Amino acid sequence: MTPHPLGAALVGPALFSPSVQHLLDLVGIFVFAISGALLAVRKNLDVFGMWVLAEVTGLGGGVLRDLIIGAVPPAAFTDLGYFLTPLGATVLVFFLHPEVERINRAVMVMDAAGLGLFCVTGTIKAHTYGLGLTASAALGVASAVGGGVIRDVLAQEVPSLLRWDRDLYAVPALVGAAIVALLIHFHAFTAFGSGFAAVVAFVLRLLAMRYGWRAPRAWHRRSSATEAPDRV
Amino acid sequence: MTPHPLGAALVGPALFSPSVQHLLDLVGIFVFAISGALLAVRKNLDVFGMWVLAEVTGLGGGVLRDLIIGAVPPAAFTDLGYFLTPLGATVLVFFLHPEVERINRAVMVMDAAGLGLFCVTGTIKAHTYGLGLTASAALGVASAVGGGVIRDVLAQEVPSLLRWDRDLYAVPALVGAAIVALLIHFHAFTAFGSGFAAVVAFVLRLLAMRYGWRAPRAWHRRSSATEAPDRV
Amino acid sequence: MTPHPLGAALVGPALFSPSVQHLLDLVGIFVFAISGALLAVRKNLDVFGMWVLAEVTGLGGGVLRDLIIGAVPPAAFTDLGYFLTPLGATVLVFFLHPEVERINRAVMVMDAAGLGLFCVTGTIKAHTYGLGLTASAALGVASAVGGGVIRDVLAQEVPSLLRWDRDLYAVPALVGAAIVALLIHFHAFTAFGSGFAAVVAFVLRLLAMRYGWRAPRAWHRRSSATEAPDRV
Numbered sequence: 001m002t003p004h005p006l007g008a009a010l011v012g013p014a015l016f017s018p019s020v021q022h023l024l025d026l027v028g029i030f031v032f033a034i035s036g037a038l039l040a041v042r043k044n045l046d047v048f049g050m051w052v053l054a055e056v057t058g059l060g061g062g063v064l065r066d067l068i069i070g071a072v073p074p075a076a077f078t079d080l081g082y083f084l085t086p087l088g089a090t091v092l093v094f095f096l097h098p099e100v101e102r103i104n105r106a107v108m109v110m111d112a113a114g115l116g117l118f119c120v121t122g123t124i125k126a127h128t129y130g131l132g133l134t135a136s137a138a139l140g141v142a143s144a145v146g147g148g149v150i151r152d153v154l155a156q157e158v159p160s161l162l163r164w165d166r167d168l169y170a171v172p173a174l175v176g177a178a179i180v181a182l183l184i185h186f187h188a189f190t191a192f193g194s195g196f197a198a199v200v201a202f203v204l205r206l207l208a209m210r211y212g213w214r215a216p217r218a219w220h221r222r223s224s225a226t227e228a229p230d231r232v
Numbered sequence: 233m234t235p236h237p238l239g240a241a242l243v244g245p246a247l248f249s250p251s252v253q254h255l256l257d258l259v260g261i262f263v264f265a266i267s268g269a270l271l272a273v274r275k276n277l278d279v280f281g282m283w284v285l286a287e288v289t290g291l292g293g294g295v296l297r298d299l300i301i302g303a304v305p306p307a308a309f310t311d312l313g314y315f316l317t318p319l320g321a322t323v324l325v326f327f328l329h330p331e332v333e334r335i336n337r338a339v340m341v342m343d344a345a346g347l348g349l350f351c352v353t354g355t356i357k358a359h360t361y362g363l364g365l366t367a368s369a370a371l372g373v374a375s376a377v378g379g380g381v382i383r384d385v386l387a388q389e390v391p392s393l394l395r396w397d398r399d400l401y402a403v404p405a406l407v408g409a410a411i412v413a414l415l416i417h418f419h420a421f422t423a424f425g426s427g428f429a430a431v432v433a434f435v436l437r438l439l440a441m442r443y444g445w446r447a448p449r450a451w452h453r454r455s456s457a458t459e460a461p462d463r464v
Numbered sequence: 465m466t467p468h469p470l471g472a473a474l475v476g477p478a479l480f481s482p483s484v485q486h487l488l489d490l491v492g493i494f495v496f497a498i499s500g501a502l503l504a505v506r507k508n509l510d511v512f513g514m515w516v517l518a519e520v521t522g523l524g525g526g527v528l529r530d531l532i533i534g535a536v537p538p539a540a541f542t543d544l545g546y547f548l549t550p551l552g553a554t555v556l557v558f559f560l561h562p563e564v565e566r567i568n569r570a571v572m573v574m575d576a577a578g579l580g581l582f583c584v585t586g587t588i589k590a591h592t593y594g595l596g597l598t599a600s601a602a603l604g605v606a607s608a609v610g611g612g613v614i615r616d617v618l619a620q621e622v623p624s625l626l627r628w629d630r631d632l633y634a635v636p637a638l639v640g641a642a643i644v645a646l647l648i649h650f651h652a653f654t655a656f657g658s659g660f661a662a663v664v665a666f667v668l669r670l671l672a673m674r675y676g677w678r679a680p681r682a683w684h685r686r687s688s689a690t691e692a693p694d695r696v
Contacts, residue, residue: 040626046679049626063532068295068303072534077599078468084598097682134316135309149386154613156622158388162272162281170280215278218329300527302536366548367541381618390620394504394513402512447510450561 025121026085028114033089034100034107035057036151041097043155050094053151054086061146065122065139069129108209112172116202118144119173120194123180133181140177145170164217168208176201214224257353258317260346265321266332266339268383273329275387282326285383286318293378297354297371301361339442344404348434350376351405352426355412365413372409377402396449399436400440403447408433489585489589490549492578497522497553498564498571500615505561507619514558517615518550522570525610529586529603533593535585576636580666582608583637584658587644597645604641609634635679640665 036057040050059076076082080147093100100107122143126136145161148169152159160166179197183189207213268289272282293310294447298306308314325332332339354375377393380401384391390397411429413419439445502523504514523540530538537603538548557564564571586607590600612633614621624630643661647653671677 041682043622045622045626045679046628046630046681048626048632048679050682052626052634067299067531068305068309073532073593073595073599077532077595077603080596080598085600094682129305131305131309132312135305136311138315138416153385153617154623154626156388156620158275158277159281159386161285162277162386164276164278164281168280170284215280217276217278217328218273218282259623299531300537300541361537363537363541364544366544367537371541385617388505388620390509391513391618394509394516394618396508396510396513402516447512449510450505450506450514450558 005142009187021121022081024117026081027110028117029058029082030089031107031110031114032061032147033086034093035111035148036086037090037093037108038097038100038124039151039155039157041093045155047090047094051087051090053154054090054093055083056154057147057151058086058089059083059147060150061118061143061148062122064142064146064150065126065143068139068142069126069131071125071129109206112202112205112209115144115173115205116176116200119176119201120180120198123177124209127181127184133185137174137177137181137198140180141170141173144177164214166214168213168215169205172201172204172208175204235268238281246282253353254313256349258313259342260349261317262321263313263339263346264293264379265318265344266325267380269322269325270329270332270336271383271387271389273325277387279322279326283319283322285386286322286325287315289379289383290318290321291315291379293350293375293380294354294380296377296378296382297358299373300371301358301363303357303361336365341438344434344437344441347376347401347405347437348408348432349428351408351433352412352430356426357408359413359416365417369406369409369413372412373402373405374452376405376409396446398446400445400447401437404433404436404440407436467588483692485585486545488581490545490695491574492581493522493546493549494553495571495574495578496525497550497609499551499575499612501554501557502561502571503615503619503621505557511554511558513671515551515554517618519547519556520618521611521615522550522553523547523611524614525582525607525612526586527660528610528614529590529607532603532606533590533595535589535593548618573670576666576669579608579637579669580635580662582642583640583665584644584662588658591645591648597649601638601641601645603643605634605637607635608641608690628678630678632677632679633669636668636672637664639668 033054036053036055037157039057042055043049045053057204059074062082063074063076064221066072066076122142123136123140125143127133128140131139149159149161152161161170177196179200180189180194183193184198265286268285268287269282271289272285277282277285291306291314291444294314295306295308298304304367317461351372353372355368355372357375359365381391381393384393393401408429411432412421412426415425415429497518501514503521504517507513509517512577523538523546525547527538527540530536530540537685539602583604585604587600587604591597592601595603613623613625616625625634640661643664644653644658647657647661
């Protein structure tokens, strides 16, 4: 499937000028890649393992989205900047990981910004390639969280996205993607609306971290589960 | 690759009318999604983790097949019913998981029906897109079992498909897919033959559960393995 | 994306005649598949699990590359020989796995040859489909090591590719792929250069095994990590 010739027109004006958009993409990829490289350090992997986890965390969600919408080769393989950014993150973490760990709070704030940005741009890109609004929103969420899931699977951890003892991560992305889909549905999609959706997702994620918001587990949990919450 | 213009003619008449076929697809996806949501409950994941596992278990096999045959975007992203069915399974399991566990036998019988159905329809779809019969049968099996493998990988379990201490699961799908491929090869493919293949796979799976059929492990197992069968 | 009509011309003459190239591909797939089937035996999986691991190890890297460059259906699903070779490896390991384990050193030498071959042919194929040289080299490495990563994820092991306590595996592939990319960049790509790159990767891998070369971990490791090197 090729992008709709009226792709841009379909979803309204772009959120930012192309160069600003590209810069924001690189920032988001960089921050995601840092989380991959840091997990590699914690799991005692070598420098090549750090690089691989940095690449898949930074680029994995977008590659998954692009394969599904038929945008091959994925942007990660046609834009050299996308590919090299995780390498920079790897070098930084390799030499300075204790310092990076120390500013972990700042890294997580930037990660929240990347989450807000990618859930919006992912939804828009999927819709530009002709997918319906529900599927586009789902792929927007997948772009934002997919890299982290692949990172955790490769590092042999239960994806933190799925764990009940982690603060909400996918829900903010879901809200951001849903706002974009609703705006498009009601023909009210503008650059402002797009920015609004990204900010809502960003702020929701910050609030979830600040107040420890978590998603509920299934009802009627047996007491044994309550007694052993860490058996995951 | 686009579907062969004579796709339907190539593989003979459809097994069911399109609306019946679609309904059966939804039932199969629903049952697979239930198994994903139930595993999420057992692994103590939150409600979002339940939803994610339900979606990947219900849709993962078909998405994998569609990416490989070049049917993008995959049907799971173009048919809203496919996407929403796992959400329904999640809601059901969220509120009623003890009751769903109690009728686990019934769920597994429906799962066997989904297995029989998907190995047949997956083989037919791959062949319609121009793949050879062996590759089509392999993709039929992948459609039927792929979702469960992704489910187990995300939940950090050795895929039950691969474990020697689980009843046969892939072999019934393999038999069903092989029957379809043989019927097409001998120009004997009909709606009846297609239904026959699905029923054979279904019954084989039921028998495997009833009598605990298992696949052998490699010959010459050292005694240590026999003494510690659970070290997987 | 379709292959460049001047694909072959773009990258110069082929390394080998097509039939020799095909035979070498089959040998590489066979050896990779053996490593998958052997891991299945060690993890106590049944014969079907052996077959699945043999297929994904032998073919996974190439399928991943083909999905990303848009070469669908992947070669693994259009060439019956590619698909059946891992079945042969499974049968061999099923009956003779103690003997195969005993010649493990020979298997690993052949595996090194497969690594050298696939990093070169993977890079060339990606470039033929129009990808840039950096992306092509990355996909060359992914073709060579991807199957092993999928094998380890399915078997619930931290991918040996990422572990610091394993001899270098990806670096030889990276060097081989980089040589090919540089030769193409400087318009010096010939069959001889292609063979040279494969041999360099092969020899580097043999030396890494012989002398236990490992990649470093991040700087400033805390002493706790040094004391517990096996906590991965």
